[in-house]
Amino acid sequence: MAGSNFVDYVKIFCRSGKGGAGSAHLRREKFVAMGGPDGGDGGRGGHVIVTGNRNTWTLLHLKYKRHIFAGHGGSGGKQGSSGADGEDRYIEVPLGTVAKDAETGEILFEITEHDQQEILVKGGRGGLGNMHFKSSTNQTPRYAQPGEDAVERAAILELKVLADVGLVGFPNAGKSTLLSVVSAAKPEIADYPFTTLIPNLGIVSYRENHSFCMADIPGIIEGASEGKGIGLRFLRHIERNSILLFLVPADAEDIRKEYEILLNELRQYNPELLDKSRLLAVSKSDMLDDELIEEIKQDLPDIPSIFISSVAQQGITELKDMIWKELMNANK
Structure with a gap:
């Protein structure tokens, strides 16, 4: 589109x-x-x-x-x-x-x-x-x-886009790349902020012919709930998602802090968004060794989390399993 x-x-x-x-x-x-x-x-x-x-x-x-x-x-x-x-x-x-x-x-x-x-x-x-x-x-x-x-x-x-999973993250967090890897969607991908200017939808195939819909929401920045950047325009699309998947890149200065900033923008826009199920994926993790991953895990927020790399295809299957389990719990 x-x-x-x-x-x-x-x-x-x-x-x-x-x-x-x-x-x-x-x-x-x-x-x-x-x-x-x-x-x-x-x-x-x-x-x-x-x-x-x-x-x-x-x-x-x-x-x-x-x-x-x-x-x-x-x-x-x-x-x-x-x-x-x-x-x-x-x-x-x-x-x-x-x-x-x-x-x-x-x-x-x-x-x-x-x-x-x-x-x-x-x-x-x-x-x-x-x-x-x-x-x-x-x-x-x-x-x-x-x-x-x-x-x-x-x-x-x-x-307001209807999707099972909404991807939430700053520009260049790897949302579009993840969507292109797990689905047939072909979002525009480039190495500069705000590559994604529209919500992109993709159908993710899962085990035993199951599937779910994932939406790549354009990047949120700090202050989006006050009208900064383009995030405010698209925050409303998150209201229709069953699960929010937060993406924070492994090379972020402080993964927990970035997550808290994203969460605060959702809170400022609509406090009811915090009632939705939340998952955290640390993207671009192929640059981390096992020792560093264990060290980072100690400071992650208290929600289900996983380390992935869309380019290296690491943790993608486990991420799908985590999402499907959460969807089943959300629909009970």
């Missing part, structure tokens, strides 16, 4: 359809005296509906089409005929999309399943025809209800 094609935040303006007016028609036939009211109801205005599509991965299609209007309902007719309902407008979004009211920030709904449908803006009801107002004291009502007005709403659609 090209970086320019990944859009995870878009503001749209929607308007539902106006309800059709009811008819005040009176029956007129040559051999029927005093036929009475026979006006039909107006049709419902069209809804604006958001629907989930598992084959969609971005909100790009909404980037240049941000005004979405549903059709108006038709007016009622004679002989009790109802007006046609207005045409509904459907917005297809990836799974993991959250819809918010742009003015209040209120979360309206989340799309998490394929073909799930939620009404973003409800169409106006059609007006009742004069048939409904006939009574013993008013046998010839010459009035009917107008249709309800259209409803307008500015909404924000925000995509």
Whole structure:
């Protein structure tokens, strides 16, 4: 997926359809005296509906089409005929999309399943025809209800990537390299900060035909929760991960300190993220000997940890085992 094609935040303006007016028609036939009211109801205005599509991965299609209007309902007719309902407008979004009211920030709904449908803006009801107002004291009502007005709403659609495992680490921690080794994903990899500018997803094959989804989240820096770097933009994607896999390179000055900084950024952004299962992988460990590994282990945080090297293929199988075990515990 090209970086320019990944859009995870878009503001749209929607308007539902106006309800059709009811008819005040009176029956007129040559051999029927005093036929009475026979006006039909107006049709419902069209809804604006958001629907989930598992084959969609971005909100790009909404980037240049941000005004979405549903059709108006038709007016009622004679002989009790109802007006046609207005045409509904459907917005297809990836799974993991959250819809918010742009003015209040209120979360309206989340799309998490394929073909799930939620009404973003409800169409106006059609007006009742004069048939409904006939009574013993008013046998010839010459009035009917107008249709309800259209409803307008500015909404924000925000995509939060759905994945079993989210990779958390500073730029150049080796997240993209790990994803390229354990899955068929082909993220851009280079030796400079912020190579990864979009979340990359990869399906990791496991034993006995099992698999799980791993997401490479663009690098977080200290102060990301305050808007520094690009981490703030992508911190929301971590909210949908079942497990957080922290990656700290073996050549870091202080592995525990880097882990604490990353953890603090998550805490500042959303304290609930700390409730997720956490694992630690010390990457680029092929440069360490056994004695140094044992020495580093003494100062690691109190979470399951492992030493790996994506390039040398060291510890990758053991890492998969650790992740799978944690996933099974998380889903109990």
